Amino acid sequence: MSKKLKIVTIGGGSSYTPELIEGFINRHKELPISEIWLVDILEGKEKLEIVGAMAKRMVKAAGINCSIHLTLDRKEALKGADFVTTQLRVGLLDARILDERIPLSHGMIGQETNGAGGIFKALRTIPVILDIVADMKALCPEAWLINFTNPAGMVTEAVLQYGDWDKVIGLCNIPVNAVFEEADMLGRKPQELFFKFAGINHLHWHTVVDQKGNDLTKELIDVQFGKESDGRSIVANISNNSYLYKQVENLQMVPCPYHRYYYMTDAMLDEELAGFNKNGTRAEKVKQIETELFELYKDPTLDYKPQQLAERGGARYSDAACEIINAIYNDKRTIMTVSTRNNGTITDLPPESAVEVTCLITGDGPLPFNFGSFQPQIRGLLQLMKAMEELTIKAAITGDRGTLLQAFTANPLITSGNSAELVMEELLAAHKPYLPKFDA
Numbered sequence: 001m002s003k004k005l006k007i008v009t010i011g012g013g014s015s016y017t018p019e020l021i022e023g024f025i026n027r028h029k030e031l032p033i034s035e036i037w038l039v040d041i042l043e044g045k046e047k048l049e050i051v052g053a054m055a056k057r058m059v060k061a062a063g064i065n066c067s068i069h070l071t072l073d074r075k076e077a078l079k080g081a082d083f084v085t086t087q088l089r090v091g092l093l094d095a096r097i098l099d100e101r102i103p104l105s106h107g108m109i110g111q112e113t114n115g116a117g118g119i120f121k122a123l124r125t126i127p128v129i130l131d132i133v134a135d136m137k138a139l140c141p142e143a144w145l146i147n148f149t150n151p152a153g154m155v156t157e158a159v160l161q162y163g164d165w166d167k168v169i170g171l172c173n174i175p176v177n178a179v180f181e182e183a184d185m186l187g188r189k190p191q192e193l194f195f196k197f198a199g200i201n202h203l204h205w206h207t208v209v210d211q212k213g214n215d216l217t218k219e220l221i222d223v224q225f226g227k228e229s230d231g232r233s234i235v236a237n238i239s240n241n242s243y244l245y246k247q248v249e250n251l252q253m254v255p256c257p258y259h260r261y262y263y264m265t266d267a268m269l270d271e272e273l274a275g276f277n278k279n280g281t282r283a284e285k286v287k288q289i290e291t292e293l294f295e296l297y298k299d300p301t302l303d304y305k306p307q308q309l310a311e312r313g314g315a316r317y318s319d320a321a322c323e324i325i326n327a328i329y330n331d332k333r334t335i336m337t338v339s340t341r342n343n344g345t346i347t348d349l350p351p352e353s354a355v356e357v358t359c360l361i362t363g364d365g366p367l368p369f370n371f372g373s374f375q376p377q378i379r380g381l382l383q384l385m386k387a388m389e390e391l392t393i394k395a396a397i398t399g400d401r402g403t404l405l406q407a408f409t410a411n412p413l414i415t416s417g418n419s420a421e422l423v424m425e426e427l428l429a430a431h432k433p434y435l436p437k438f439d440a
């Protein structure tokens, strides 16, 4: 293949961009990228210039022939793109602070992708992503959209169901981290094991077998959550990953760190409230980490990804995005876990919805490994959360308060009745500039 590839990254001013650039540099022999366009909005211009200058230094230091373009003009960037990645945050971190603070101030979980905050992140993001898809239809109709804007599962489903665009893949770092960290917990190498994930974004379960087909799932549950466990988490943004052992020992599948919000709600809320009262929310901590990262990025001698980026919960995201692009371009049939159309992979969920499942990433996109049906102890929560996602997406598209209140009512992390409506109205008022559909 001799084609030169054009990559467009929307939200290019993100602090994660150096990992993306590093990922492309590491794969430059297989992936002939000639242009990377980093796109941002006016409010992100300063960050775009800082991280963009650093991206240029990284490419120069690597000695590869690839130009980096910085622009606020999304349409100009999208022309003729081969791959578009989305890592934007509508309303920037200040909106996330509100998503976390408002529910917490009413004694509910306040989290980036879960509970009331996660629903509002979806409401703000989905219309913007659908606008991007509309631009892609006109300007780069052959391109793949690799989305890692949260909530990644709902965003992917919105694109599939309402964007009339099939070439979309939702990406999350939780399965990537799990493979690395859990192989280590088992005293194995990742390549010696096969992890099979199924569920939806931030709510999937998995099994693991070795090369001889021995099922190591129970052993992994024991080392991770049993008596000997040190409670360490596989992601930086969730500090503790311990569970009530009796609750998980018979699940027959390994839960992900985000299950803690559902299986250990009281403990999670106590931890969040304690942190909130002491140092503010996770979003405020992230804002501080970002400020420090951008100070580093300003250093004209820095031409590699600094170690400090690992303090962000999304480490390994961008590298996985590069690997997906590599796998599609070279038809590598790499095994990766991504959000894609269900198409009967999980029989408990609608065929047209987005699921996060282990796939072969081929030249035609993700090919899921068949999964089948879950046991009731998993199926119940999964189906409830998928229904909650469907309602949230519909509310984002229609701006209908009644549908939104149904999504709030379905969500197990939101206290029902009057308090649900109170938090909903407070969030609607706080995010008004980013929710034009709810104006009426």
Ligand code: G6P
Residues within 6 Å of the ligand: 112, 150, 172, 173, 174, 235, 236, 237, 282, 286, 311, 312, 313, 314, 315
């Ligand atoms: C995890 C999740 C990501 C999320 C990130 C937040 O890695 O998988 O979806 O974006 O954490 O990390 P942060 O550092 O922003 O709290």
